[in-house]
Amino acid sequence: MSLVDRKLFGPGPSNPYPEATAALAQPLLGHLDPAFLELMDETCDMLRTVWGTTNARTLPLSATGSAGMEASFVNTVHPGDVVVVAVNGLFGQRMCDVAARCGAEVVPVEHAWGTPVDAQRVLDAHPSPAIIAAVHAETSTGVRSDIAALGAGKGDALLVTDAVTSIGGIELRADEWGVDVAYAGTQKCLGVAPGLAPFTINDRAFERRVEKPQSWYLDLGLLGGYVGEASASKGQRTYHHTAPTAMVASLHAGLGRILGEGLENVWARHEEAGALLQAGLQDLGLELFAQEGARLPELTSVRVPEGVDSAKVRAQLLERHGIEIGAGVGEFAASVWRIGLMGHNARPDAALLVLAALEEALAQG
Ligand SMILES: *Cc1c(COP(=O)(O)O)cnc(C)c1O
Numbered sequence: 001m002s003l004v005d006r007k008l009f010g011p012g013p014s015n016p017y018p019e020a021t022a023a024l025a026q027p028l029l030g031h032l033d034p035a036f037l038e039l040m041d042e043t044c045d046m047l048r049t050v051w052g053t054t055n056a057r058t059l060p061l062s063a064t065g066s067a068g069m070e071a072s073f074v075n076t077v078h079p080g081d082v083v084v085v086a087v088n089g090l091f092g093q094r095m096c097d098v099a100a101r102c103g104a105e106v107v108p109v110e111h112a113w114g115t116p117v118d119a120q121r122v123l124d125a126h127p128s129p130a131i132i133a134a135v136h137a138e139t140s141t142g143v144r145s146d147i148a149a150l151g152a153g154k155g156d157a158l159l160v161t162d163a164v165t166s167i168g169g170i171e172l173r174a175d176e177w178g179v180d181v182a183y184a185g186t187q188k189c190l191g192v193a194p195g196l197a198p199f200t201i202n203d204r205a206f207e208r209r210v211e212k213p214q215s216w217y218l219d220l221g222l223l224g225g226y227v228g229e230a231s232a233s234k235g236q237r238t239y240h241h242t243a244p245t246a247m248v249a250s251l252h253a254g255l256g257r258i259l260g261e262g263l264e265n266v267w268a269r270h271e272e273a274g275a276l277l278q279a280g281l282q283d284l285g286l287e288l289f290a291q292e293g294a295r296l297p298e299l300t301s302v303r304v305p306e307g308v309d310s311a312k313v314r315a316q317l318l319e320r321h322g323i324e325i326g327a328g329v330g331e332f333a334a335s336v337w338r339i340g341l342m343g344h345n346a347r348p349d350a351a352l353l354v355l356a357a358l359e360e361a362l363a364q365g
Contacts, residue, residue, distance in 0.1 A: 017344065020192040023253035024246055031243040037228070039252050040243065044227055046255035050190075050263060051163075051182065051200050052173035057220065059227045060251055061183075061197040062244050065164040068183020068197030069098050071218040072133075072160045075201070075209045076181060077102040081130035084109060084157075086117040086150075090140035090329050091162055095133050102214070104131070113141050113332065114301070116294035119149035132157045136172065137165035139188070140329035142290040142301030142338060144170065151178020158205050164188055167198060168258050169270045169298040169342060180205040186247075189270065189298055191343025192254035195247045217241065254343075270346040271297045277341060280355040284362070289328075289336050298346060300339045301328070305362070310334045313361045321357040 029036040048058050061067050073095075077083060083104040085095045088111035096106045109125045111117060117134050132154050136147050144166075151159050161182040166172050169189025174182055181201045187194035201220060213219050225238030258266050274297020278288055281302050289301035304310045310327060314337070317323040328336030341350055 017191050017193065017254070019253040019257045020250040023250040024193065026246075026249060029245045029249065031245050032237070036243070036245050036248070037237065040227060040248055043248055043252045043255065046252070046259055047198050047200070049259060050168050050172070050255065051184075051198070052177075053175045053179075053200050053202070055175075055200045055202050057202075057206060057224070058198075058200040059223065060186075060248060061199045061218065061223075062195075062241060062247075063197055064187075064194055065162075065183060065185030065197050066094070067218065068164070068185070068199050069095060069162065070215065071197070071199060071220065072181045072183055072201075073099045073102045073104070073131075074213045074215045074218055075220045076131060076158055076160065076205060077104045078130070078210055079103040080105055082107060082126050082128070083131040083133060084122060084125045084129040086122045086132075086134035086145065087111060088115060088117055088141065088143060088145065089113055089135065089138035091135045091138060091164070095135070095160075095162065099131075099133065113330070114143060114289050115291050116143050117145035117150075119146055119153065122150060123153040128155075129157045131160055133160040133162075135162040137163070137170065137296050137299065139165040139299055139338070141332075142296050142299045143294050144296045145294070147179060148173075148177040154178060158208065165296070165299060165342075168255075168263075168266060169346070170296065171267055174200060175202075186251055186254070188340075189342040189346070190251070190254050190258070192251050193247070195244065196251055198251075266346075270341070273341045273346040273348060273351045274298060274300060276348055277339065277351040277355065280351065281358075284355070284359055289332070298340060298342045300341070302337050302339065304328075304335050304337055308362065310337065313337075313358070316361045316364075317354075317357050320360075321353070323354055323357055325354070 081104050083099040084107045087108045096108050100106045107126050109122045158180040161179045163182050164185040165188045167184040184198040186192035186196045226240040228237050287303045326338035
């Protein structure tokens with residue numbers, strides 16, 4: 001019996017962001033209202049938990065994930081610093097571009113797309129880099145890389161990690177893994193609208209920072225007062241920029257949902273939904289793109305079968321079922337699909353729904 005025949009369409013997760021969008025509909029708080037400052041403190045505390053860090057300097061930057069990338073490099077790259085970047089997809093490439101604009105001597109370590117970062121090759125790429133940078137969850141290919149292995153071998157270098165698609169989705173332990181600087185986004189597994197970049201930096205990296213980075217807005221030396229420097233101590237606030245209060249309230253709500261469910265339960269839910277989807281895709285005769293053993297559960301990449309029009313199938317899923325799946329990136333634009341099961345969508349019913357819809361679309365050619 002096909003999945004379609006089993007009538008598994010059900011209600012489906014019609015709003016994958018319920019708590020976070022409800023928070024956006026609340027009356028706006030002023031950015032210096034004590035109620036907002038408390039909300040910000042709690043948000044920073046919850047972020048420490050999802051990062052797996054005790055870093056005092058943990059805050060939501062007021063811009064998207066890419067601003068987290070910018071903040072990471074603009075604050076840590078001194079002119080001429082060697083920055084080794086593991087590249088196994090689009091976001092590793094972007095890191096090279098951003099680091100180079102900050103004046104780094106970038107040493108890219110290229111990997112075939114669909115494969116995980118080879119930690120030893122990255123560690124051997126230069127004898128004494130100032131910074132080693134890698135993407136934990138490469139959204140462009142659906143690949144997970146071993147950040148702990150980089151942390152264990154980094155020596156004196158700082159380890160910068162992109163956790164945009166891993167935070168709140170798969171195991172992430174910044175402190176335990178030796179991560180010095182890391183950034184994320186809200187709209188992937190955290191299940192919050194796009195617009196903030198959860199960010200964390202430890203003392204070791206902060207002490208080595210660029211004193212007057214080119215970016216005023218992302219200067220971490222100035223941003224301390226914005227969250228009352230080590231906000232856990234509820235220190236004095238100094239005006240830096242107006243906090244996007246609605247967005248912070250939304251993040252607060254989304255994080256509350258995750259911690260209410262339990263972070264490890266949330267990770268397990270993502271693993272389970274991804275495994276179900278990936279097994280189902282293989283049952284349909286499709287070939288997964290990411291290397292076995294390194295597949296992200298929250299972002300599944302799968303090859304478009306020979307002779308199938310990728311765009312037509314994607315349009316049908318969207319129009320008939322309200323399911324949006326991604327095209328591939330770069331040279332894989334027409335030959336790979338990327339299916340996200342993130343946040344609220346990381347559930348068996350969503351996995352089965354997308355499988356059924358895809359089977360239907362493929363049957364119709
Ligand atoms: C989405 C994403 C980014 C960029 O985040 P934006 O919010 O789009 O700026 C960076 N890195 C990875 C791995 C991503 O998936």
